[in-house]
Amino acid sequence: MPPVASVGVPRLTAGLEEFGRLDLLAHEEVHGRIGPLSTSELIRLTDAIGLQGRGGAGFPFAKKFRAVLESAAKQDKPTVVVVNATEGEPAAWKDKVLLTRAPHLILDGAALAAFALDAQEIVIGVADDGIGAGSLAAALGERRMPVPTSVVRVPHRFISGEGGALVRGINGEAHIPPGIKVRASDTGVAGLPTLLSNAETYAQLAIAARLGPYEYAAVGTADEPGTVMLSVTGSAARPAVVECPTGTPLAEVLRMCEAPVGPGLLTGGFHGKWMAPEAVARAEVSRKSLMKHGGSLGAGIMVPLGDDTCPIGEAARVVRYLAGESAGQCGPCRLGLPDLARTVDSLAIGGAAPDVVRAAAGVVKGRGACSHPDGTARFATSALEVFAADIAAHAAGDGCGKRVKGVLPIPATLDAGGGPRLTVDWTRCDGHGLCAHIAPELITLDGNGFPAFPPAPVPPWLEPGARKAINMCPALALRLVDAQPH
Structure with missing residues (x-):
């Protein structure tokens, strides 16, 4: 606490x-x-x-x-x-x-x-x-x-x-x-x-x-009187739950928590939006001000990244987590979010352009039975805008030079590496492509016709499809293995 x-x-x-x-x-x-x-x-x-x-x-x-x-x-x-x-x-x-x-x-x-x-x-x-x-x-x-x-x-x-x-x-x-x-x-x-x-x-x-x-209404702004509570974590040296009047400069709250913003600040939580450092410096704590500067008050969550972690890698972790946390009961969650997670993963390794991520996000927006697909798409597309320079560095093939430290909090058992994961024995795989037809929501084919999927745990609701793809693989090249979180 x-x-x-x-x-x-x-x-x-x-x-x-x-x-x-x-x-x-x-x-x-x-x-x-x-x-x-x-x-x-x-x-x-x-x-x-x-x-x-x-x-x-x-x-x-x-x-x-x-x-x-x-x-x-x-x-x-x-x-x-x-x-x-x-x-x-x-x-x-x-x-x-x-x-x-x-x-x-x-x-x-x-x-x-x-x-x-x-x-x-x-x-x-x-x-x-x-x-x-x-x-x-x-x-x-x-x-x-x-x-x-x-x-x-x-x-x-x-x-x-x-x-x-x-x-x-x-x-x-x-x-x-x-x-x-x-x-x-x-x-x-x-x-x-x-x-x-x-x-x-x-x-x-x-x-x-x-x-x-x-x-x-004696404190706060005229439009949003009173106080709000903020959860400040991430790179903060002194993470805290902060109560402050609306209208308080956001930078003042972050200074109180000794929280360097680095390349960006996540506002509103995993269904919120990223803000660039210059926008953070101008914003106040209120729905109106944060929206004006590209952020979101949401559930009062503020997660600064700091300078020593890869922002695209951090974003990819969260999108994978959100894809696995869906109900898996409608198309945007069952098919769209895993695809969005794959495109953000590919973006992190320099294999996809930002427009591919935007297209994957556009497929799920406004189509879900709840707000989960919309919130996940908003998180991903906001990262494209704020971390454009880092994305360009990844696309050049050299990356941003920073490792992924796991600053954005995700339960350890659900982070990349924990839970069952698909693996391929490349000495056996002949590129038949059957697995991608059996489990298209999990497996795609790369430019050479070989299977590709994110390095993340298989969500429980996709495990039956993964096991069917394993059983139907003509070369017996696919495996589902239990990996411990790192």
């Missing part, structure tokens, strides 16, 4: 330096008690402060709240409040900090929403990584919630935190996004209209309810 820091007076992280973790007594000493809000009061408050979801999409909370109200009235059904505290992205830490050290703020916000909606229950989704679940259980044991409240553990995977995947998991189904786009406000937990937002959003609601709209 990284340490916590703040720019200016802390709000969500108030009291953490003094108490470490806030139990109920410490929580009420630091933040004070809070009373319920009516439906109209909660809507007026969240409208007045322009509260946006802190999970990545930045959807207006009041608009989502109204949608649940309208759906419940139309269907004559009760409602459910869901807190998404899964935080499945490897670079994300802010919700984990709130779960482990300030759980009552999350519960306060969820209780406010449940009372205003007259919800029948609250469900809190957490990852099964063991982080925060004990703290949350202890907090629930210290207080009475307005409605029955349960905690559901979901697999700690990238896509498990997607809203539709979380709802499916709570409903006892597979922890993957649904095959069609479904709004939780219409059909969520148990088929009921569901208000779903992430942990920091509910914590922000609890702060705003105590301060009121005017004091809440």
